[in-house]
Amino acid sequence: MRVSTANRYEATVDSLQQRQRDMAEAQTAMTNGKRINKPSDDPTGAARAERAYLSGQRIASEQRSVDASRNAMTLAEAALGQAGELLQSARETLVAAGNGSYSPAERQAQANQLGNLRSQLLALANQGNGAGGFLFGGQGATTIPFLDTPAGVVPGGTGGQTLLSSTELMPSTVDGQAIWLSARSGNGVFTTAASPANAGTGWIDAGTVSDPAALTGGNYDVEVVDNNGVLSISVLRNGNATAVDNQPYRAGQAITVDGMTLHLKGTPVVGDRFTVTPSAPDLDVFEALDRSIAVLKDPAANPGQVAQAVNAGLRDMDAVMGHMQAARAEAGSMLNRLDALDGRNQDRAVWASTVQADAEDLDMLQAISTFQNQQTGYQAALQSYAMVQRMSLFDYVK
Structure with missing residues (x-):
């Protein structure tokens, strides 16, 4: 097989260029890590x-x-x-x-x-x-x-x-x-309130739960009535009479009905009314303050x-x-x-x-070692190319 001088040069240059590319890629890798x-x-x-x-x-x-x-x-x-x-x-x-x-x-x-x-x-x-x-x-x-x-x-x-x-x-x-x-x-279970039309100076407290099992969840009216000349209290549940009927009024005395304990205080008059309703998640802090401020x-x-x-x-x-x-x-x-x-x-x-x-x-130690080997190989290839370049028949035709 005959190999021309030009072919040898071309193959050598291709090899050098490939080594240059490999070194450039290695340098890029080391730069980027x-x-x-x-x-x-x-x-x-x-x-x-x-x-x-x-x-x-x-x-x-x-x-x-x-x-x-x-x-x-x-x-x-x-x-x-x-x-x-x-x-x-x-x-x-x-x-x-x-x-x-x-x-x-x-x-x-x-x-x-x-x-x-x-x-x-x-x-x-x-x-x-x-x-x-x-x-x-x-x-x-x-x-x-x-x-x-x-x-x-x-x-x-x-x-x-x-x-x-x-x-x-x-x-x-x-x-x-x-x-x-x-x-x-209210107190989380029921809410007490006084009727705005009350004429006396009586008021009702927040009340407490005395027997949870007896609670009915109904609406109650606590009415101040006249029982044969005696100021008394009657409690109605949804308009119907309860066990508290014509109970003589004494300020601060406990009124217990259907698992609830209430206290009326002050001086109410006949016709005054107080309500007890189930608690609901509708308490507005601003409205609560407004009610107190108004009074x-x-x-x-x-x-x-x-x-x-x-x-x-x-x-x-x-x-x-x-x-x-x-x-x-x-x-x-x-x-x-x-x-x-x-x-x-x-x-x-x-x-x-x-x-x-x-x-x-990148494994930097390995990359540096590889690059140094590539650099050494490239330098050797350059020297080899320089020697091959001088190998021509024209050098011997003197």
Whole structure:
């Protein structure tokens, strides 16, 4: 087989160029720290690295949702804590307003203080989340949650929560309507109230449950009647007589009926009426304050009406405070859950990063050794080419 001089030169140049390409690829790999710079370098390894990369991106996206939810829950928990402090101040103000020696002007001052606390509570209920939305906005996070109207505070958005994930419970808002407008009324089982038409100075307390098994869940009327000249009490259930019928009235005496124990105090008059209705999740903290403020501002309110307003206000403040404490505890529990999700995401992110690194990262020591060998081989090839280039018949034709 005859091999021409040109063919030898061409083969040698091709070999040198291939060695140059190999060295360039090795340099690129050492510069990037990656052994896979294009899929053809290692198709299987490239596929593994791509899967690990995409998994890491999903984990990073989930972590952003966790961070956003944790920020919202932290703000909500802090707001509920501040609301609890304001409610405690309102309770103390109501206790002070119940002082029987206060003049109408002094009760007016206490009512103004309650009005100021109400305004602060409304500001908390409409607190923003720092991202253009509202903490207690429910499913309408960009709509102001509560509107203060002449008829009272009404919801401005939609109840519920906005979730950031379909697989994990990560809320970005809190159901404000359930927190601010839906505490259980009364003592949690039943609600007592005085009729606005009462003419006497009697009032009824919040009552207690003496026998849960005897409760009927009915509506009751406690009526003050005249029994042959004796001021007496009769209790009707859904319009029908009960065991308490024409019981002589003594201020503060317990009235026990169907598992409930009530106390009437003050000086009621014949025709006065008090109601007992089942508790419901409809207690509005703003309406409760408004009722107390209205009576305290009324200079014509008698001692019984003032006592009833104060007693009912204290009962409602206690109910709302308990409700908000439960909501705050739920927010704290959610924060614990988000912390657990954060830790799990960090572990998953480390796993994804490790898998990707194992698939595409370069063993630097081995790469340096390989590059040095390639460099030595390239230099030897250059020297060989220089020697082959001089091997020509024309060198011997002198």
